[in-house]
Structure formats: structure tokens, C-alpha cells
Amino acid sequence: MATQASRAAGRLMISPAVILLFLWMIVPLGMTIWFSFLRYNLLIPGGETFAGFENYHYFFTDPNFWPALWNTLTLVLGVLLITTVGGILLALLLDQPMFGQGIVRVLVIAPFFVMPTVSALVWKNMFMNPVNGLFAWIARTLGFAPFDFLSAAPLFSIILIVAWQWLPFATLILLTALQSLDSEQLEAAEMDGAGPVSRFFYIMLPHLARAATVVILIQTIFLLSVFAEILVTTNGGPGNASTNLTYLVYSQSLLQYDVGLGSAGGIVAVILANIVAIFLMRMIGKNLET
Amino acid sequence: MGQIELKGVTKRFGDVEVIPPLDLQINEGEFVVFVGPSGCGKSTLLRLIAGLEDTTGGRIEIDGKDATDLRPAQRRLAMVFQSYALYPHMSVRKNIAFPLKMAKLSQAEIDKKVEGAAKVLNLSSYLDRRPGQLSGGQRQRVAIGRAIVREPAAFLFDEPLSNLDAALRVNMRLEISELHNSLKTTMIYVTHDQVEAMTMADKIVVLQAGRIEQVGTPLELYRTPKNRFVAGFIGSPKMNFIGGTEAQKHGAHEIGIRPEHITVGTSGDWQGRVTVSEHLGSDTYLHVQTDHGIINVRSAGNVDVHHGDTVWLTPETANIHKFDANGSAV
Numbered sequence: 001m002a003t004q005a006s007r008a009a010g011r012l013m014i015s016p017a018v019i020l021l022f023l024w025m026i027v028p029l030g031m032t033i034w035f036s037f038l039r040y041n042l043l044i045p046g047g048e049t050f051a052g053f054e055n056y057h058y059f060f061t062d063p064n065f066w067p068a069l070w071n072t073l074t075l076v077l078g079v080l081l082i083t084t085v086g087g088i089l090l091a092l093l094l095d096q097p098m099f100g101q102g103i104v105r106v107l108v109i110a111p112f113f114v115m116p117t118v119s120a121l122v123w124k125n126m127f128m129n130p131v132n133g134l135f136a137w138i139a140r141t142l143g144f145a146p147f148d149f150l151s152a153a154p155l156f157s158i159i160l161i162v163a164w165q166w167l168p169f170a171t172l173i174l175l176t177a178l179q180s181l182d183s184e185q186l187e188a189a190e191m192d193g194a195g196p197v198s199r200f201f202y203i204m205l206p207h208l209a210r211a212a213t214v215v216i217l218i219q220t221i222f223l224l225s226v227f228a229e230i231l232v233t234t235n236g237g238p239g240n241a242s243t244n245l246t247y248l249v250y251s252q253s254l255l256q257y258d259v260g261l262g263s264a265g266g267i268v269a270v271i272l273a274n275i276v277a278i279f280l281m282r283m284i285g286k287n288l289e290t
Numbered sequence: 291m292g293q294i295e296l297k298g299v300t301k302r303f304g305d306v307e308v309i310p311p312l313d314l315q316i317n318e319g320e321f322v323v324f325v326g327p328s329g330c331g332k333s334t335l336l337r338l339i340a341g342l343e344d345t346t347g348g349r350i351e352i353d354g355k356d357a358t359d360l361r362p363a364q365r366r367l368a369m370v371f372q373s374y375a376l377y378p379h380m381s382v383r384k385n386i387a388f389p390l391k392m393a394k395l396s397q398a399e400i401d402k403k404v405e406g407a408a409k410v411l412n413l414s415s416y417l418d419r420r421p422g423q424l425s426g427g428q429r430q431r432v433a434i435g436r437a438i439v440r441e442p443a444a445f446l447f448d449e450p451l452s453n454l455d456a457a458l459r460v461n462m463r464l465e466i467s468e469l470h471n472s473l474k475t476t477m478i479y480v481t482h483d484q485v486e487a488m489t490m491a492d493k494i495v496v497l498q499a500g501r502i503e504q505v506g507t508p509l510e511l512y513r514t515p516k517n518r519f520v521a522g523f524i525g526s527p528k529m530n531f532i533g534g535t536e537a538q539k540h541g542a543h544e545i546g547i548r549p550e551h552i553t554v555g556t557s558g559d560w561q562g563r564v565t566v567s568e569h570l571g572s573d574t575y576l577h578v579q580t581d582h583g584i585i586n587v588r589s590a591g592n593v594d595v596h597h598g599d600t601v602w603l604t605p606e607t608a609n610i611h612k613f614d615a616n617g618s619a620v
Contacts, residue, residue, distance in 0.1 A: 182373060182375065184371045184372070184373050184375035185375045185376075185377060187342050187362075187369075187371070187375065188369065188371055188375035188377075188436075189377075189388070190342070190361075190362050190363065191340060191342075191362045191363065191367070191368065191369045191389075192363070192388050192389035192392055192436070192440070193363035193389055193392035193393055194363075194388075194392045198392060202377070202388070203377060206377075206379040206380075207378075207379070209379070
């Protein structure tokens with residue numbers, strides 16, 4: 001790609017893909033921004049009128065807004081905490097030579113292949129159900145009263161379910177990172193008098209920093225928009241106890257038929273995600289530089 | 291301090307015996323080089339001494355005390371790895387300070403020792419850089435720095451120069467020799483390069499398939515190799531081996547003659563045609579096709595022969611090595 005002609009040809013050849021991707025992004029975004037300025041209710045078709053910032057005003061003053069924002073952040077941070085810490089521990093475990101290593105690794109990755117609605121339903125009906133669930137059975141066997149997860153601790157239950165889905169992803173990335181650690185470095189540390197704990201904190205953990213950054217960045221993007229798990233388990237309730245921003249936008253535009261308000265919420269969510277992304281890149285993005 | 295003794299040390303990986311029972315005495319302050327072709331078990335032997343591998347049998351004694359079951363850190367040995375094994379996320383200062391920090395020394399003491407080591411190794415101006423920002427030779431020096439701050443009983447080097455380019459290798463060789471002269475600590479050095487072994491060692495241990503073929507000073511090995519393997523391994527270019535009737539004339543199964551012990555002339559014992567001539571200025575290397583196979587010759591100065599010329603070779607009788615059918619020197 002040295003000469004001007006080859007550079008021009010290169011640009012020409014990637015342009016269809018770039019244009020397609022750009023339209024793919026800009027058209028929905030533009031329509032959402034446009035809808036967010038309209039008084040647009042699905043029950044009054046054809047009655048759209050320009051509303052200015054009215055939708056935004058209603059969205060921010062909605063009594064569900066601040067709880068939803070808080071829930072979103074709790075959900076993201078909770079899942080990130082469980083998956084990165086748990087992922088590092090699982091990766092350490094799976095890195096040990098053991099019998100049936102290949103099968104164990106496949107099994108660990110398996111939850112990632114289960115679609116979110118299915119895994120949420122399995123958790124809801126087979127594990128967390130206060131009557132038929134496995135946890136309830138364990139509690140009764142030990143002589144305790146069963147705990148009704150989804151009503152008593154809805155957000156925590158959803159964090160558990162989502163963390164279970166994302167743990168394999170974190171484990172996988174961190175395991176490959178761990179395997180790329182030069183064994184001579186560990187041996188050198190051993191010669192230098194570092195015990196297993198010191199080796200973990202001084203050699204392994206810094207080595208994993210970059211992979212952990214990737215895990216956190218990618219997961220944050222997906223966790224900000226968790227939806228299916230909430231829809232099939234709690235429907236955002238009880239009350240608004242497990243409503244996050246995505247679910248709030250859904251309920252406003254499709255349960256209350258107010259597309260304008262929902263679009264405004266969507267735009268707020270986009271802006272929020274960008275703020276989070278900037279903070280993340282500032283805080284941990286430097287790990288990605290060599 | 292720094293006397294290491296191996297008594298019947300054995301290493302097996304499953305059914306494969308990598309190192310058959312082996313005895314070796316390394317005296318205090320000696321520079322010992324383990325040399326041999328790749329896969330001869332020299333690195334495994336070093337790792338056994340370091341404690342990075344468990345012995346299958348035998349005893350390892352360091353300064354007269356049994357160290358066979360001690361953990362690596364308790365053996366008071368320091369190792370320089372082939373890949374240097376620097377900690378990439380730590381600055382040079384922290385790399386060198388790491389063993390001291392693990393030994394829980396006070397910060398003031400650590401600083402003093404790190405500065406001292408950096409001064410010895412000319413690293414003072416690089417202390418705050420990361421290993422990734424250093425050249426190969428500098429990384430090598432950091433690895434050595436990390437080893438010397440611990441003031442170990444002995445240093446172990448595992449092919450430390452094999453990742454460096456030729457010019458740097460010669461430099462580092464000198465630096466390591468100088469370091470040994472100033473520290474007077476026992477050093478064990480593993481290499482497959484016989485030039486490194488010859489130039490640096492007080493004592494060379496030639497290994498093949500886990501067995502010790504010969505132990506001796508560089509010149510002992512050069513002058514009186516115990517067998518055909520040592521004779522062929524030590525010396526560059528390699529010794530020429532001639533069998534058949536020519537060997538029987540000298541009353542041996544096979545004779546060996548070093549390239550530098552053959553004179554080239556217009557008359558002599560063996561006639562041959564020059565296939566390749568390498569003119570280095572100081573020396574001339576000739577590959578000569580004779581009735582006894584290809585014979586390498588090294589002549590001092592510039593000898594004016596070229597490809598296709600016919601020459602006569604005369605071996606120096608006093609420097610002919612004789613071997614019996616088992617390859618042992620007679």
C-alpha cells in the first residue's frame with residue numbers, strides 16, 4: 001500500500017463495506033433522534049406533532065428513571081465483579097494439569113452457548129423457584145425456609161443469572177492469557193524466592209491485566225443492554241426493583257405505546273453508554289497500549 | 291561458599307532416562323561450563339541443580355549440605371534464563387529489586403544494592419525503563435543484575451547468549467568472564483557453543499545423552515580428548531576422522547587429526563583436490579577431497595590455493611589422535 005494508486009484502489013474497495021456499516025448505524029440512530037422530538041403515540045396513529053424536548057423532560061422526571069439508572073449500574077458492576085474475579089480463579093483452576101482437561105474446558109464454556117431467554121427460564125423455574133426449585137429443595141433439606149429469589153432479591157438474582165452466562169467468556173479469555181505467560185518468568189520468580197501467592201500477585205495478575213481489560217470493556221457494552229433475562233424472569237419488578245434503562249425504554253415505548261418517550265430514553269441510554277465508555281477507556285484503556 | 295556436589299543424580303521422565311546416575315564435583319569459585327549437542331540433558335542437569343526439576347534419584351549437596359529436597363529459593367542459587375525472563379510490567383529497578391523484596395529487605399537496603407548492581411553492570415541510566423524498551427544486551431545485563439543482588443552461592447546460566455547477535459555475544463562473553471573474575475563466585479554455564487565453553491571455562495563438562503563424556507580444563511580437552519565424541523566436539527573447525535588402512539598404519543581403528551595440525555604443500559602424504567577455499571586473511575580454511583574423504587585444513591596466513599587446485603597434505607605425527615573400535619582414545 002505504498003503508491004498513491006494502490007491507496008486509492010484500497011479506499012475504493014473498502015468503501016462499500018464502510019458505507020453499509022455507516023448507514024446501518026446512522027439510519028436507526030437518526031430515526032430515533034427524530035422520534036425523540038415527536039409526540040408519537042402508537043394509539044394515535046398519524047397524530048405525530050413536534051414536541052421539542054418535552055419527551056426528554058418527561059423521561060428524566062419519570063419516577064422510574066433514577067432507580068432504573070441505579071439498577072443498570074448495579075447490574076453492570078455486579079456482573080463485572082463476579083465474572084472477572086471468578087474468571088481469574090476458574091482460569092487458574094483450569095490451567096492446572098488434570099484428568100479430562102479437554103472435556104472440563106468444553107463444559108465450562110457451555111453456558112455461553114445457551115441463549116439468554118432459555119438460561120433465564122432455566123434459572124427461574126428449575127433453580128430459583130421457591131416451590132419446585134433446586135435451591136428451595138436444598139434449603140428445605142437443611143431445614144431452612146426456602147428463599148424466594150426473584151421476589152425478595154430480584155436484582156441480585158438477575159445479576160447471578162447474567163454472571164453465570166458471562167463467566168465462561170471471561171474464563172476463556174483469561175485462560176488463554178494465562179497460558180501465554182512465559183513459564184520461565186514463573187521459574188525466575190520461584191528462584192527469586194516468590195511463593196505461590198507472591199507469584200500470583202506480582203507475575204500472573206499483571207500479565208492478566210490486558211486480558212481483564214478486554215473482558216471488562218466487551219462485557220460492559222453488552223451488560224448495559226441486558227434485557228431478555230429481565231423480561232422472562234421479573235418483568236422489571238416487583239415495582240421497579242429490577243428495571244434497568246433498556247427495560248424502561250421497552251416498557252415506555254411498547255407497553256405504554258409512547259414511542260417518542262421511548263426514543264428519548266434510548267438516546268439518553270446511548271449518551272450514558274458513551275460516558276461510561278469514555279470513563280472506562282480513561283481508567284483502564286492504558287492497559288491496552290504496549 | 292559455593293561448592294556443589296552431585297552424587298548419583300538421576301532424572302527420568304516416565305520411562306525415558308534423561309540423565310543416568312551422574313557424579314560431579316564443582317569447586318568453590320570455579321567457572322564450570324556444561325557443553326554438549328542439543329538434547330544432551332545439559333539444561334535438565336542445570337534445572338536439577340536449580341531445583342526447578344525434582345531428581346529421580348541421588349543427592350545434590352550445596353556447601354556440604356543436602357539440598358536435594360530444598361525449594362529453589364532456599365538453595366541460594368541465582369539463575370539467568372535463556373529468554374532472560376524479565377518481568378515485563380516492572381521497571382528495570384523493580385526487576386532487580388524483586389528478589390530482595392521477596393527476601394523482605396528494608397527499602398533503604400534494597401535501593402543501595404540495586405544502585406550498586408546497576409553501577410557494576412552500567413545500567414544506572416536505564417533503571418526506570420521497562421524491559422521492552424531495552425536492547426538484547428541490556429536485557430541480558432538486567433537479568434544478570436537480578437541474579438547478583440541476591441549474592442548467591444552460585445550463578446546458573448542457561449544458554450544466556452544464544453538470543454544475541456554475534457558481535458554482542460563476544461562482548462557479553464567478556465563481561466561475564468570479567469564478572470566472574472571480580473565476584474569470584476561459582477558459576478555454572480550451559481551452552482551448546484564450544485567456543486563459549488573454551489573461552490570462558492575453568493572446567494568444561496562435556497555431556498552426551500545425559501552422560502558425562504569428559505571433565506577437564508579447556509586445553510586438556512583439546513589436547514587429550516578421552517574419546518571420539520569429545521575430540522569431534524571440541525575445536526573449530528572440527529577434527530578430521532580417518533578410518534581404514536590409513537588408520538591401521540598408525541595401529542588404530544580410526545585416527546583423528548585437527549585441521550590446524552595439517553600442513554599444505556606440493557608434496558606430502560595425502561593428495562587431494564580443493565573443493566572450497568575460505569580466505570579469512572588471518573587463516574585459510576580448505577576443504578580438500580582426498581582418497582580418505584573430505585579433509586578440512588586450517589592454515590595460518592593466506593595460502594594461495596583455490597577451487598580445483600591439487601594439493602598434498604601432511605599431518606603432524608605428534609598430534610594424531612588414535613581411537614579404538616569403541617571410540618575411546620588409545
